[in-house]
Amino acid sequence: xxxxxxxxxxxxxxxxxxxxxxxxxxxxxxxxxxxxxxxxxxxxxxxxxxxxxxxxxxxxxxxxxxxxxxxxxxxxxxxxxxxxxxxxxxxxxxxxxxxxxxxxxxxxxxxxxxxxxxxxxxxxxxxxxxxxxxxxxxxxxxxxxxxxxxxxxxxxxxxxxxxxxxxxxxxxxxxxxxxxxxxxxxxxxxxxxxxxxxxxxxxxxxxxxxxxxxxxxxxxxxxxxxxxxxxxxxxxxxxxxxxxxxxxxxxxxxxxxxxxxxxxxxxxxxxxxxxxxxxxxxxxxxxxxxxxxxxxxxxxxxxxxxxxxxxxxxxxxxxxxxxxxxxxxxxxxxxxxxxxxxxxxxxxxxxxxxxxxxxxxxxxxxxxxxxxxxxxxxxxxxxxxxxxxxxxxxxxxxxxxxxxxxxxxxxxxxxxxxxxxxxxxxxxxxxxxxxxxxxxxxxxxxxxxxxxxxxxxxxxxxxxxxxxxxxxxxxxxxxxxxxxxxxxxxxxxxxxxxxxxxxxxxxxxxxxxxxxxxxxxxxxxxxxxxxxxxxxxxxxxxxxxxxxxxxxxxxxxxxxxxxxxxxxxxxxxxxxxxxxxxxxxxxxxxxxxxxxxxxxxxxxxxxxxxxxxxxxxxxxxxxxxxxxxxxxxxxxxxxxxxxxxxxxxxxxxxxxxxxxxxxxxxxxxxxxxxxxxxxxxxxxxxxxxxxxxxxxxxxxxxxxxxxxxxxxxxxxxxxxxxxxxxxxxxxxxxxxxxxxxxxxxxxxxxxxxxxxxxxxxxxxxxxxxxxxxxxxxxxxxxxxxxxxxxxxxxxxxxxxxxxxxxxxxxxxxxxxxxxxxxxxxxxxxxxxxxxxxxxxxxxxxxxxxxxxxxxxxxxxxxxxxxxxxxxxxxxxxxxxxxxxxxxxxxxxxxxxxxxxxxxxxxxxxxxxxxxxxxxxxxxxxxxxxxxxxxxxxxxxxxxxxxxxxxxxxxxxxxxxxxxxxxxxxxxxxxxxxx
Numbered sequence: 018x019x020x021x022x023x024x025x026x027x028x029x030x031x032x033x034x035x036x037x038x039x040x041x042x043x044x045x046x047x048x049x050x051x052x053x054x055x056x057x058x059x060x061x062x063x064x065x066x067x068x069x070x071x072x073x074x075x076x077x078x079x080x081x082x083x084x085x086x087x088x089x090x091x092x093x094x095x096x097x098x099x100x101x102x103x104x105x106x107x108x109x110x111x112x113x114x115x116x117x118x119x120x121x122x123x124x125x126x127x128x129x130x131x132x133x134x135x136x137x138x139x140x141x142x143x144x145x146x147x148x149x150x151x152x153x154x155x156x157x158x159x160x161x162x163x164x165x166x167x168x169x170x171x172x173x174x175x176x177x178x179x180x181x182x183x184x185x186x187x188x189x190x191x192x193x194x195x196x197x198x199x200x201x202x203x204x205x206x207x208x209x210x211x212x213x214x215x216x217x218x219x220x221x222x223x224x225x226x227x228x229x230x231x232x233x234x235x236x237x238x239x240x241x242x243x244x245x246x247x248x249x250x251x252x253x254x255x256x257x258x259x260x261x262x263x264x265x266x267x268x269x270x271x272x273x274x275x276x277x278x279x280x281x282x283x284x285x286x287x288x289x290x291x292x293x294x295x296x297x298x299x300x301x302x303x304x305x306x307x308x309x310x311x312x313x314x315x316x317x318x319x320x321x322x323x324x325x326x327x328x329x330x331x332x333x334x335x336x337x338x339x340x341x342x343x344x345x346x347x348x349x350x351x352x353x354x355x356x357x358x359x360x361x362x363x364x365x366x367x368x369x370x371x372x373x374x375x376x377x378x379x380x381x382x383x384x385x386x387x388x389x390x391x392x393x394x395x396x397x398x399x400x401x402x403x404x405x406x407x408x409x410x411x412x413x414x415x416x417x418x419x420x421x422x423x424x425x426x427x428x429x430x431x432x433x434x435x436x437x438x439x440x441x442x443x444x445x446x447x448x449x450x451x452x453x454x455x456x457x458x459x460x461x462x463x464x465x466x467x468x469x470x471x472x473x474x475x476x477x478x479x480x481x482x483x484x485x486x487x488x489x490x491x492x493x494x495x496x497x498x499x500x501x502x503x504x505x506x507x508x509x510x511x512x513x514x515x516x517x518x519x520x521x522x523x524x525x526x527x528x529x530x531x532x533x534x535x536x537x538x539x540x541x542x543x544x545x546x547x548x549x550x551x552x553x554x555x556x557x558x559x560x561x562x563x564x565x566x567x568x569x570x571x572x573x574x575x576x577x578x579x580x581x582x583x584x585x586x587x588x589x590x591x592x593x594x595x596x597x598x599x600x601x602x603x604x605x606x607x608x609x610x611x612x613x614x615x616x617x618x619x620x621x622x623x624x625x626x627x628x629x630x631x632x633x634x635x636x637x638x639x640x641x642x643x644x645x646x647x648x649x650x651x652x653x654x655x656x657x658x659x660x661x662x663x664x665x666x667x668x669x670x671x672x673x674x675x676x677x678x679x680x681x682x683x684x685x686x687x688x689x690x691x692x693x694x695x696x697x698x699x700x701x702x703x704x705x706x707x708x709x710x711x712x713x714x715x716x717x718x719x720x721x722x723x724x725x726x727x728x729x730x731x732x733x734x735x736x737x738x739x740x741x742x743x744x745x746x747x748x749x750x751x752x753x754x755x756x757x758x759x760x761x762x763x764x765x766x767x768x769x770x771x772x773x774x775x776x777x778x779x780x781x782x783x784x785x786x787x788x789x790x791x792x793x794x795x796x797x798x799x800x801x802x803x804x805x806x807x808x809x810x811x812x813x814x815x816x817x818x819x820x821x822x823x824x825x826x827x828x829x830x831x832x833x834x835x836x837x838x839x840x841x842x843x844x845x846x847x848x849x850x851x852x853x854x855x856x857x858x859x860x861x862x863x864x865x866x867x868x869x870x871x872x873x874x875x876x877x878x879x880x881x882x883x884x885x886x887x888x889x890x891x892x893x894x895x896x897x898x899x900x901x902x903x904x905x906x907x908x909x910x911x912x913x914x915x916x917x918x919x920x921x922x923x924x925x926x927x928x929x930x931x932x933x934x935x936x937x938x939x940x941x942x943x944x945x946x947x948x949x950x951x952x953x954x955x956x957x958x959x960x961x962x963x964x965x966x967x968x969x970x971x972x973x974x975x976x977x978x979x980x981x982x983x984x985x986x987x988x989x990x991x992x993x994x995x
Contacts, residue, residue, distance in 0.1 A: 033067075039775070040071045111135060112145050112191055113183045131196060143180060144196040148189045171233060175226035176255045197254045199246035203311055213355045216312050217386055219253050224305060224383040226255050231298050231379060238296060240304035241285045242311065288370050291332045293995060299372035302382055306367025306375070310340065313356055314347035318368060327772055328765060329737045330515070340368055359389040359397075366397035452573050453490035453516040456480040458501040459533075462525040470604035471555075471597070475524055475533060475562060482566035484711040485584040488575050492516060493713040496743040499777060511540020513776055514744055518546070520569060529555050535565060537572050547572045559588050559596070590635045598628035599638045606645055618649045636681065639671035643684040651691040656884045661692045679706045679715065686718055694924070696725040713743035717752070724756055727925035729959060730995050732756055747773075747781050754788045758795055759926070759960035761992040766792035787819045795963040799827055818844065821853045826969040830861035848878040848894045855901055860971040867901065874898040889915040889927055893934035900938040912938040921958060929961040937972050949981050956988045964989040 040060045044053040053075050061068035110117040115132040122129050127148045133141070172178070181193035199205070202223075206216055223245060230237060237244075237255070244257045287303035290296055310318045318340035321330060343364050344356035363385050369375045376382040376397075385395045459476045477494055484491040492514050500510060507519055522535040536548035549568070553561050563586045570577055570585075577585070590596050602624035609617050625642040629635055643664050650660035668684040675681050686702035689695045699722040703715060716739035724732035736753035743749060750773050757766035770789040774782050790805040802823050824833035837854050844850045851874030858866030875898040882891050892915035900908030912935040919928045932955045939948040955961040967973060967986045976982045 033070075037067070037071055037074060039771075041074050043775075044071070044075045112147065112185055113181060113193070115143060115145060115193065117145070118142075127191075132193075142196045142198075144177075144194045145191055146194065147185060147191040171230055171235065173226050173229045175222050175253050176230070195254075197246045197248065197256065199248040199254065201242040202245045202247050202253060202308075203242040203315075205247035205251075206312060207315070213313065213352065213360075214390060217390060219247065219251065220305075220309055220312060221383055221386060223253050223255070223308070224379050224386075226253070227301055227305065228379045228383070230255075231301070236296060236298060236301055237304070238290070238300060239285065240301060240308055242308065245308070286331070286335060287372070288336045289372060291328075291335050297372060298378060299375050302367055302375045302379060303369075303372075305379065305382060306364055309367065310343055310364050313360060313364065314343040314352070316343075316346045318364075328768060329741065336370060340365065359395045362397040363389065363395060451490060451517070452488060452575055453492075454483065454518045454520060454569070454573065455492040455497050455510065455514045455516045456483070456520045457497050457510070457522075459521075460523040462523050470600055471526065471558075473604065474600045475558070475565075476522065478562040479520070479566050479569070482563060482585045483569065486570055486575055486577060486581050487711075489570065489573065490516065491711070491742070493743040493746070495746045496713070497745075499745045507538050507540050507543050515741070516540060518573060526555075531555055531558070533561065533565070535569075537569060556593055558593075563588075589637045590632045592632040592635070595628040595631040595635055595638065598624045598631070599635065599641065602628070602638075602645075603641060606641065606648075609648070613652060613654050615649065615653050615655070618645050618653065621645050622649075634674055636671050636675045636678065639667050639674070640680045640684045643667040643671065643687065647687050647691045664688050664692055679712060682706050683712070683715060683718065686722075690718060690722055696722045696924075700726070713739045713746060713749065715739075716742065717746070717749050720749075720756075721752060724759075725924050725926050727921065727959070729756070729760055729993065733760075733995055745773075745777060747777065747784060751784055751788055754785075754792070758788070758792045758963075760995065761795060761959075761963055761990075762995070763792040763796045790819060790823065794823070794826065794965040797965040797968050799823065799965075799969065803827075818847065818849060818853065821850070821857070825853060825857055825860070825971065826965070828860070828969075828971060830857060833857045834861075834866075846877065848874050848881065848891065848898075851877060852894055852897060855898070856972060859901065860974075871898045871901040875902065887918060889918045889924075889931050892918070893931045896938055897934055897941075900941050905942045908938050909935075909942060925958075926960055929955055929958045932958075933962055940973065940975050943975075945976060945979065948976060949979060949985070952976075952985050953981070956985050959993050962989055 040057060043060065044056050054072070057068060057071045057075060061071055110130075112130070112132060114135055116135040117130045117132045119131050120128060121131050121144060127146050130145045130147065132143050132145050177197055178195040179192060180195060182191065183193075184190055200208070202219065205211075206219075211219075223240075227237060227240065239257065240255075245253050245255055247253050285304040285307045287296075287300040288294075290300055307318050310316070319334050319338065321334060326334075342356075342361045344353045344361050347353040347356050363382070366385075367375055367382055376385070381396070385397055388395045456476055456479050459473070461473075480491055480494060480497075483489060484493070496514065505513075510519055511517070517540060519538050519540060520535060521538065522533060525532045531553060533551045533553070534548070535551075537546045538544065539546055547569075551561055551565075566585050567577070567582070590599075602621040605617055605621045605624070608614075622642065622645055625638050625645065628638040629642065632638070646660045646664040646667060649655075650657060650664060653660070665688050668681070668688045671678075671681040671684050682702050682705055686699045689698040689702060700719065703719050703722075706715070716735040720732045720736040720739060723729075723735060733753070733756060736749065736756060739749045740746070740753060750769060754766045754769050757763070757769065767789055770785045770792075774785050777785075786805045790802040793799075793802040793805055806820055806823060820836050821833055824830075824836060834857070837857070840850065851870045855867045855870035855874060858864070858868075858870055875895060878891050878895040878898065882888065882895065885891060892911050896908045896910070896912030896915060898908070899911060902908075912931070916928070916931045916935045919931055921928045932951060936948045936951040936955065939951065952962060952967075956967075962985075964986065967982075967989050973982065
């Protein structure tokens, strides 16, 4: 193995390892060593040390990757063990009565070292797990102590023994455990070519260890091959009870994982673990079923699209997809033959989706395995007469050989017939990937002039037509836009988007004619399934788009109903000039975001007004006109009532022309949501779509309306569905991240950010990193939040508000003052900027800064209130500024008015934030009881104050001496159910 330098090893901290592991994951998905090397070069950029470390890991992992059944986790763990075997930085470190010889590995909570007795009395080596620096928070210390407590209770020959415990000289807790010299159970089976009975013998020992743990009310929750080592003598040893769960009889469960954290190994996590249901002994039964599956057939029970699948994919696969029969995937044929029947049934019975349908205990699972070995009927199979007869024949085959007569032969024949009938009743194998497609941006050939918008419309309209087909998943426009000019392979795109096919094409225009080339490609095999070239007049563009959509649906073998065929062939307008005006307006509108773009919006409105004047029945133009007016009203500086009235009028016109159209219902729903803040009417309009929704925008709007009404599970469900159809839509991703953070599912928010950052270009990383730091702050991880903001700086985002908030929580007032002075003009336009500035001045004891900043906050907020006099967030900011300036009664009245405007039943998203501002006003006014009573209500509400805010914010310093505040901080750690 290539060695990394000593300086590189010294830098191999846990955060760096996570980055290396991500690089390794992507590298191992490449088909050739050359491609892996290229990916490492690209991901490591100018960091030569990181490149050397990553290259060393890849080389080591490639050795293990040659085994076809190795998962990424196995390759990574084996590679890093080999890499860290060269680590000598801690050699000679004294820990209690032991001295470290080398490092064995690292995990989420700590580092494991190989050590031996320092006094030389014993030569036996031990493993010492030391809590890593920087994670010794109260919660992690509790988890570490719990693991030590668990291990001390578990005395079994197949569980690694706890030998000692203590605290290092620099204050870090540690446990001393038996050092297990062995290899993961799946590797042991392969390297020793164990027979099926030998594999089952090892499995029964594992079951005995887990059964004993359950007897002590301990659930392991992470039973996977890498946590089960087998010694040279063939003895399995269970490791890592770090995410175990203690079950106190008659008590609530003690979760050893950190609050809000969900650590899952996709192939051994049970369905109830993926969706947050209670974890019981049945969860370990499921994990043992997954383990037995892999031990018997060398394959994992579930297939995922990548080494690190998104959580929604994990949930979908584990909850909905049935594993193939072990005998169907096992090789060679002789092994498959031994698995058919009993072992197939035992494994799949343990892997039932519903806990109550599995074996009730590990002992029952083990008993069925023993019955199989004894050729007795197993309980996992139906007790038919034919099955019992077969079992009888196998158990007494010697006697039957000696017996003679037709009776025995007839019994055997009857058993054989019934056996064949049982085999025929087996469930079908897993279905292939669902019918799905991504229509990639068409290449524009020839002259790149202002007619390129016309070529872009072909791709857009094809995917729009295909999206009308119920039996087909179609990635939306923004979901594929990021691939324009990208050199990613079709396989990569298919994996990232979760689609079975992509459509590629090109458009060339010359004079009044255009040439369109299109090809349909299978993403799994990277083979072309269909290709065609079309030469048409521009006037035939609408017919061509419909023809292409129907042809592609036919190639995908999608059944089209008469309604769907009619929808595909329906022409939006017969006036090509009106259509041209519409396409120009759409191209302009697509360039705008949420920032004020009034000149562009006005230009688009003018073009669309001309289009609907030429064709008053042009529904798509009316819908787009509605969209532009709504954007201008909601996000423009004028906030004009004229735009709101125009949005209502255009939506009503579109709805009158096509009352059963998804586009028209969306237009009316947008008016109610953005224009009137009427969230119930928004959902009512969306619910009236007669044939179900196809557009990502439908689910995006439903998700934000549902969270306003406190329908959290519905909001997350529709947010995930929207992202499935438009995975690269930064708006939908950030919305779902905010929802996860508001519900205190911080790990989900962080995971979603990291997964999206890997897919999207750097220009999108700033907003994702800002939301990631909010989740990290919610967990109380100030250092992690500050690190996340470095990505914001590198993306070119110069906004100071997130930086000020972190510095304020850290109480680094010197750095905060520097950031205030470096603020941009855009920063200084925001009332919250001046609220932060005043709060910093107040906290650091600078009355001049506080007075000046709060006066400016008051002035800026009052100016904005002129256009929006009932905006609750602006009223809350003004109330806080007034209270800080000594106008206690005025500040309290304004903050109370804001809170009263949006009770939780009216707006569950904004209400808690206004409540927090009101509590802060009460605290600053000296009303400690009032502030604490209000916080006690708010902390039980999603989007209320979280742990990080209460734990660190100077705004609550006047309350910290009250024991009631400590209780609030503890409650703020608890995640809300989905």
